[in-house]
Amino acid sequence: GLPLSELRSQLQVTFRDLTLLGLLAVVLVLLTARYFTSQITDPLRQIARATGEVANGQLEHELDEDLVGELGETARSFNKMTEDLRRSQDAIRYQKRHLENMVQERTAALRQKARELEKANRELKEVDRLKSDFLSNVSHELRTPLTSIRSFTEILLDSPTAISPEESTEFLTIIASQTDRLTRLIGDLLDLSRIEAGEFRFELFPFPLEEFVLSPALETLRRLFDETGVELKTDVENQLPPILGDADRLSQVITNLVDNSLKFTEPGGTIELAARSSSERIPDELAAGGFFGVCADTPEQGDYVVLSVRDNCCGIPLEDRQRIFEKFGQFGNVLT
Numbered sequence: 001g002l003p004l005s006e007l008r009s010q011l012q013v014t015f016r017d018l019t020l021l022g023l024l025a026v027v028l029v030l031l032t033a034r035y036f037t038s039q040i041t042d043p044l045r046q047i048a049r050a051t052g053e054v055a056n057g058q059l060e061h062e063l064d065e066d067l068v069g070e071l072g073e074t075a076r077s078f079n080k081m082t083e084d085l086r087r088s089q090d091a092i093r094y095q096k097r098h099l100e101n102m103v104q105e106r107t108a109a110l111r112q113k114a115r116e117l118e119k120a121n122r123e124l125k126e127v128d129r130l131k132s133d134f135l136s137n138v139s140h141e142l143r144t145p146l147t148s149i150r151s152f153t154e155i156l157l158d159s160p161t162a163i164s165p166e167e168s169t170e171f172l173t174i175i176a177s178q179t180d181r182l183t184r185l186i187g188d189l190l191d192l193s194r195i196e197a198g199e200f201r202f203e204l205f206p207f208p209l210e211e212f213v214l215s216p217a218l219e220t221l222r223r224l225f226d227e228t229g230v231e232l233k234t235d236v237e238n239q240l241p242p243i244l245g246d247a248d249r250l251s252q253v254i255t256n257l258v259d260n261s262l263k264f265t266e267p268g269g270t271i272e273l274a275a276r277s278s279s280e281r282i283p284d285e286l287a288a289g290g291f292f293g294v295c296a297d298t299p300e301q302g303d304y305v306v307l308s309v310r311d312n313c314c315g316i317p318l319e320d321r322q323r324i325f326e327k328f329g330q331f332g333n334v335l336t
Contacts, residue, residue, distance in 0.1 A: 145178035229267035237276040261311040
């Protein structure tokens with residue numbers, strides 16, 4: 001019963017409203033979808049970004065744990081994982097520093113051992129060289145008196161009737177002196193062995209120096225001076241005070257010093273043996289020669305008797321004087 005035009009107009013209005021409602025519904029759906037999608041994708045982006053940072057070694061990033069549902073659980077698991085990784089990384093760094101310190105300590109210890117081994121090797125080589133030098137010099141020292149003893153003994157044995165009593169006495173005197181020299185050399189070697197083994201002992205007692213040491217030593221040495229043509233001078237102070245020591249060893253020291261001077265003093269030369277009291281352990285005129293080390297447990301001032309042996313032979317170079325007390329030290333032709 002309605003007119004057709006009015007019906008068409010009503011349909012257009014209805015179609016328009018439906019279209020508007022449809023568009024509004026689509027917009028609402030899109031906005032709603034956008035909202036809910038962002039609620040899911042934003043945390044996922046954060047998780048992806050945080051995962052990338054962890055992959056690059058940056059473990060300080062933490063996710064928001066207030067997310068809903070599985071995302072919140074994922075965020076909490078992720079944060080726990082990064083915390084565990086940080087702890088593991090700290091432990092690894094600590095172990096690394098510890099290992100580096102151990103390596104440095106072991107390296108330093110190995111270097112020290114290497115230096116000690118190198119030093120020991122040098123010392124062994126030096127000892128081997130000194131031993132060779134010592135054996136060479138001792139062989140030479142022993143060969144000389146043995147040759148003299150053998151030569152004069154063969155002369156006495158081969159032609160006893162052609163030799164006068166004076167010559168026989170002279171030859172026997174030489175043989176006796178060379179025998180004494182061999183005895184001293186062998187005694188020195190035995191003393192050295194006892195010193196190396198820690199078995200050397202001194203007999204210390206007070207005694208007058210001239211009576212127990214100087215007179216017996218000079219009596220032994222005068223024969224050597226007569227044979228070599230070297231003049232022996234003595235400068236012994238009168239009434240020297242008694243000294244504390246080992247008379248036999250001191251006599252041996254004096255004999256060795258004088259005998260060493262005799263080896264390198266030309267005939268016509270002079271050797272002086274002096275003894276005098278002193279208030280200084282090493283007088284200035286002797287200290288100037290540079291032959292003496294420092295004895296820490298002996299006072300520099302006190303009551304001393306100073307013995308000295310001087311000669312006018314070639315001498316020992318100044319740069320070698322600090323080494324004269326080294327075992328088997330050889331300076332030029334001088335064996336200490």
